[in-house]
Amino acid sequence: MKSMLKVLAAAAVLAFASSAHATVVTLDFDGINTSGPSDAVQILNFYAGGFSGDRTAPGPNFGVTFTPNAIAGCELGQPCSRGDFLASGSPSGPNVMGFNIGGPAIMNVAGGFADLSLSYASELAASVEIWSGLDGGGDLLATIGLLAEPNGSGQPGCERQAILCPFRSARSDFAGVAHSLKFVGVVQSTAFDDITIDANLPTAGVPEPASWALMIGGFALTGAALRRRRAAVYAA
Incomplete structure (x- = not known):
């Protein structure tokens, strides 16, 4: 007894x-490099109520963190751009996500998530892996193959110097609960925007x-x- x-x-x-609540969350990567112009700001703990690399303001607490090689870059033609991040035409701008040195970038979701949709532009073939555990561990639940696009320069909606343009949509209705995404490809050759997940958010x-x-x-x-x-x- x-x-x-x-x-x-x-x-x-x-x-x-x-208590945990399943909530549809969209990461548009805007507001991360508020001290711009800057084209390579680390995302870090911005979406876990913490700070990005420029440490100007904390972000919303979705329980989402990124490895240090995941960056928020400003598109061409935007006031925050220095012209280094050659992306253009994203759905929500001005910022998009990419990754630089250190191999695949990883996005962790502490409370887990179901369903995934995103927008991307890729110069070379790439993929997004969905894993049941944190840090790309556990079981591989699904893989989204990302198609390579020819140079977008001169296409409608693309800046003249843009390489990562136009953007496509992709999604996966995988089975189970995931806790991480692994972005696989060649560094600085793929840009992402509007990563949307059905996340379990702990709320007091x-x-x-x-x-x-x-x-x-x-x-x-x-x-x-x-x-x-x-x-x-x-x-x-």
């Missing part, structure tokens, strides 16, 4: 402290009805046990 009470009480406290606040029921049941049993213990003491 004592062990059951401990379990219920602990569960009630945890239910009150936090008002518990859901099921959590309230668990709390009330746990507190009621704990109170009953205390009353019985007091009665036994008085009887002795």
Whole structure:
């Protein structure tokens, strides 16, 4: 009985402290390099309520982090651009995501996620791997192959010097829960925008009805046990 009470009480406290909500989250990489012009700002913990490489302001807390080689770059033709990141025509601009030295870039989602859609422009063939574990570990749930595009210079919607243009859409309705994405390809040859996932976000606040029921049941049993213990003491 004592062990059951401990379990219920602990569960009630945890239910009150936090609950997980599946939320559609879109990473558009805007607002990361606010100190621009800059074309290579590390994303880092910006989408986990932390800072990007320029450390000017914290971002929203989606529980999403990136390896240091994942960067936010400003498209050609935008005020924040120095002209180094040769992308153009993304769906939401002005920033897009790419990766530089150090091999594949990895995006971790602490609470896990389902479904994935994104926009991309790639000079060479590349891929996005969806993994069940963090840091590209666990099981490989799916792979999205990214098609190579010819030089976009001169095409409608593309800046004259753009190489990474036009942008295409891709998605995967994979089975299971993923915790990381691995961006595989040649460095600085692919740009991404509007990475959208159905993420589990831990949120502190008002518990859901099921959590309230668990709390009330746990507190009621704990109170009953205390009353019985007091009665036994008085009887002795």
